[in-house]
Amino acid sequence: MDQTAEAITLPMYDGELGVRPGRAALVGQLGPGELRFTAGGVTTRYFVDGGFAQVRANTVTVLTGSAKKAADIKAEDLTKENEKAAALPSTNGVERASRQRAQQRATAMTKVAAKVAGA
Known part of the structure; x- marks a missing residue:
């Protein structure tokens, strides 16, 4: 997905991490849980099955073996x-x-x- 987000909430292995524009760079381990993507005032939820996330230069990259839109579960x-x-x-x-x-x-x-x- 390549969209501009107002906020992204990542399910890290030890809790949730909120990301907004201007967030400092980081690399972290994801746990199984809910990824929330908010754009245009609309929040879309996904289930991700662990993996890794990178935040750098206002770009969030998620690497996971499995992701499913919550509405499709x-x-x-x-x-x-x-x-x-x-x-x-x-x-x-x-x-x-x-x-x-x-x-x-x-x-x-x-x-x-x-x-x-x-x-």
Whole structure:
């Protein structure tokens, strides 16, 4: 997407980060969650599945393995994500960590979809 934004809110791994024009440069790690893009007074919400964000010279670049417009997330998508997470094994530390990340992703996707459904 190549648009001029009034504000962007990024889901960083340790909380949200608001970005407005003139923001100092940074590179940060994204967590699974909601990316909000406000332009022309209209806010569009996306679910992003982690990745990285760079802010430089009034340009925000987001690198993520998966992004979906919140309005396009369907109930069956949420069911699939929760079922996938629940089906993962958790017999050792690596598997437990992988399962926990999948559960966090499913929870974050559910929260993003609920915000659009409730609007």
